[in-house]
Amino acid sequence: MQRQAAEYAEKTPFVSLINGETEGDSLSFRQLDRDAKKFAVLLQQHAKSGDRVLLLYPPGLTYIVAFFGTLYAGCVPVPLYPPRHNRYLYRVLAVATDAQASLALADSKLIPKIRTQFNSVDGLKQLTLLDFDADIDRVSPSDWREPNIGGESLAFLQYTSGSTAAPKGVMVSHRNLMHNSALIQQLVHSTPEDNTVSWLPPYHDMGLIGGILQPVYCGGCTYLMSPVDFVSKPIRWLRAISRYQTRTTSAPNFAFDLCVEKTTPEQRASLDFNHWEIATVGAEPVRADTMERFLRTFEPYGLRANVFRPVYGLAEATLFVAGNAEPVPPTVATVQRTALTAGKVVPVEPESGDGQPVVGCGFSAREQEIAIVDPKTGTRCAPNQVGEIWVSGPGVTQGYWNKPELTAETFQARLTDAPGKTFLRTGDLGFLQNGELFIAGRIKDLIIIQGRNHYPQDIELTVERAHPALQSGGGAAFSVEIDGRERLVVVQEVRRTELRKIDPDAVIETIRRAIAEVHEIQPYAVVLVKPTVVPKTSSGKVQRFVCRRQFVDGTLKTVAEWSQRQVADTGDEPHARSRPRSHVESALMEIWRDVLGVDTVGIDDDFFRQGGDSLSAMQILSRIGDAFGVELDVSDLFRLTTIEKQARHIESALQSASPAEPIVIEPVSRRQPLRTAFSQERMWFIQQLQPDNSAYNIVIPVRLTGKLDVNALEWALHQVIQRHESLRTIIEAVDGVSYQVVLPQITLTPKQIDLRHLPADERESAALKLASEHAAGPFVLNKSPLLRALVVQLADELHFVQITVHHSVFDAWST
Structure with missing residues (x-):
């Protein structure tokens, strides 16, 4: 960075595009170097070299300054999405805990909201949250102290998107970055005169390294637009590529599909792609039909037949592993589908009924070795066999932060014929043909949809918690390929005692909504089955691959099933x-039809039942903003799930734009009968x-660490209960109808247990057992109180406190 600032001082490496179209702020190399040093001066006052620092900035120039400033301070940046909703906080908490972060930095505009969010989560309250916006102009770059770092020093932690329960921070060193940047430069032949247009999120390897660090390494320029601006209107990306005469770009496979599906001939008319030489495509399986459709659509505007460069890479190898530097069309091999499933490579003619096209991802990069290995024996596979892809070379990172056993298992594999060399086990399956790498699938159960990683165990946990009739540990989540795209399927067992009681459609609807809200994706199919149907090993581990095969073969014994194909096939007209x-409502109906690709839709049809997900949500919100001038957030769609609700919200927003009389909310007497809310009534009914x-x-x-005054704790709980009448509420029934009863006062006495008489190494497990029993005990909804407290003393100044509350009076969500 300092070398580029000296050589290209006034050259501009970054330009922001407002709404993906209009040029906004920019940074020269000199400005970036200066601002990064000033940022580092402030950070060095709060952290020491090697400290991990969470970066919670939205995409843009401030994020870039913060990232380089953290490097200049000798600290280790940990990039994360700013938490938009409460559910994202637990991702932040998991990463902060795993990384042992000392502090978090954020944009000054987001600080108040993030601080409020942090204060609501135990474990984030004590994390120092800072912004340097107000102070950065009060320090001088000359005060910067250059840290003592080398090639093996940790540059940043890359937390791969996926499991919240067990986040994995990939340790990327400065040497890893320099080596990988050199490989990418050789792949695309980049020069200081090049520019690129990137909308890729800067929190993951492709967006951070390819879109931000690579232009700095090469001395080029990146025009930056936000991911939302691209997804809502893909034509923005294409117009920018055309306008700025871009030579090279990068994007996942789904982005090129989106450009075909969501642009019109009228929008494309002004495009000029004669200068566009290279489009690297990766981050998810590369589809031959995607490239064909894109070429067919945009060839009239000067797009070259050899523009696509499929690549293979992963965060554990910094980013880039394989690609083709030669300007030739991608290699597409057609192999027998059934043989490929069995682990063999059998070439067939493209028109073969059992043929499957597989796209070549190029050749191993310089100084790296790719081996196709039988993971059970550690031996190289024969040329016609599918095996696990192993990688060795300077690009392989140092391992997973603070996870030595997993690091040894994943990063220190050894071949039987090369015991002196260590390899990275990628978990991906593939084969080599004439030295070129082809991807055939995955050993690991990772699900990749729209370029984002989803861990099946997270989705399975969401599903089993969605409805009380579902069997704990009885679910399987996996992906299937539908119409050339990876789609999510969930198979879930129903408790035996609930089989005759449940409404299958209602349960499936609950599952679909829970997946959409928590993971922001929409399942292609949800299947309910009887207990013991989901295949497991003798040790009780879910066999997702076997379950997937049964689903594809149609051999699953189902209780009920829903799929998007069924919806498409039935496609009833909306009723009157x-x-x-x-x-x-008419305008919204047209927007829904266009974005969701459906012929008919009614004003009370549910967005998620129509196949909506986070991608289509962003497109709809952008169209609503254009049509009505009303700004909505993605989270609003989880409330406003129908056209009717959205229209009511928009009409209200338009009316409130002019002064109106304030609405006075009158309190209701607690002496009159108070009907339960719908959710409370449902919980009451289930308890019956x-x-x-x-x-x-x-x-x-x-x-709690320190001396605990239990009497003071009891008094504090009493004050909270007196302040919030919901905590003094019970549910009673009159003639089969449930009502809320607010009691004037209740008494809550914490249960106290002292474990100091046990050996020190037994207290933790004993406390966990007590906590589990305390949490599992049922409540009687017409008996007060509907909460209880447990205090377990582990040492003189160490206590474990647990509050258990029934959901009918507490949601742990409202703020």
């Missing part, structure tokens, strides 16, 4: 009451059927 009643059900217990565990 579903038709639009206002111009706003299952009195011992504890599925709606909410548990709040806290570990």
Whole structure:
């Protein structure tokens, strides 16, 4: 960075594009070097070299300054999405805990919201949260102290998108980055005169290294637009490529599909792609038909037949592993599908009924070795066999932060014929043909949809918690290829006692909504099965691959099944009451039809039942902003799930734009009968059927260090209960109808248990057992109180406190 600042001082490496179209702020190399040093001066006042620092900035120039400033300070940046909603906080908490982060940095505009969010989560309250916006102009870059770092020093931690329960921070060194940047430069022949246009999120390897660090390494320029601006209007990316005469770009496979599907001939008319030489495509399986459609669509505008460069890489190898530097069309091999499933490579003619096209991802990069290995024996596979892809070379990173066993298993594999060399096990399956790498699938159960990683165990946990009738540990989540795209399928067992009681459609709807809200994807199919149907090993581990094969073969014994194909096949006309009643509803109906690709939709049809996901949500929100001038967030779509609700919200927003009389909310007397809310009524009804059900217990565990005054704790709990009448509420029934009863006062006495008489190494497990029992005990909804407290003393100044509350009076969500 300092070398580029000296050589290209006034050259501009970064230009922001407002709304993906209009040029906004920019940074020269000299400005970036100066601002990064000033940022480092401030950071060095709060952290020491080697400290991990969370970066919670939105995409843009401030993020770039913060990233380089953290490097200049000798600290280790940990890039993360700023938490938009409460559910993202647990991802931040998991990463902060795993990385042992000392502090978090954020944009000054986001600080108040993030601080409020942090204060609501035990484990984030104590994390120091800073912004340097107000102070950065009060320091001088001459005060910067250059840190003592070398090639093996840790540059940043790359937390791969995926499991919240067990996040893995890839340790990327400065040597890894320099080597990988040199490989990418050789691949695309980049020069200081080049520019690129990037919308890729800068929190992951492809966007951070390819879109931000690579232009600095080469001395080029990147025009930056936000991911939302691209997804909502893909034509913005294409117009920028055309306008700035871009030679090279990068994007995942789905982006090129989106450009074909969401642009019109009228929008394409002004495009000029005669200068566009290289489009690297990776981050998810590369589809031959995607490249064909894109070429066919944009060839009239000067796009070259050899523009595509499929590549293979992963964060554990910094980014780039294989690609083709030669300007030739991609290699597409057609192999027998059934043989490939069995691990063999059998070439067939493209028109073969059992043929499957597989795209070549180029050749191993310089100083790196790719081996196709039988993972059970550690021996190289024969040329016609599929095996696990192993990689060795300077690009392989140092391992997973603070996970020595997993690092040894993943990064220190050895071939039987080369015991002196260590390899990275990628978990991907592939084969080599004439030295070129072809990807055939995955050993690991990772699900990649729209370029994002999803761990099946996270989705399975979301599903089993979605409804009390579902069997714990009885689910399987996996992906299948539908129409050339990877789609999610969930198979879930129903408790035996609930098989005759449940409404299958309602349960499936609950599952689909839970997946959409938590993971922001929409399943292609949800299948309910009887207990023991989901295949497992003798040790009880779910066999997702076997379950997937049964789903594809149609051999699963189902209780009920829903799929998007069924919806597409039935496609009923909306009934009379579903038709639009206002111009706003009519306009929204047209937007939904266009974005979701459906012929018919009613005003009370659910967005998620129509196949909506986070990608289509961003497109709809952008169209709503253009049509009505009303700004909505993706989170709003989880409330406003129908056209009717969206129209009501938009009409209200338009009316409130002019002054109006304030609405006065009158309190309701607590002496009159208070009907339960719908969700409370549902919980009450379930308890009548299952009195011992504890599925709606909410548990709040806290570990306290220092002297604890239990009497003061009891007094504090009493004050909270008196302040919030919901905590003094019980549910009673009159003639089969449930009502809320707010009690004037209740008494909560914490249960106290002292474990100091046990040996020190036994106290932790004993406390966990007590906590589990405390959490599992059912509540009787008409008996006060509907919460309880447990205090376990582990040492003189160490206590474990747990509050268990029934969900009917507490949601752990509202702020």
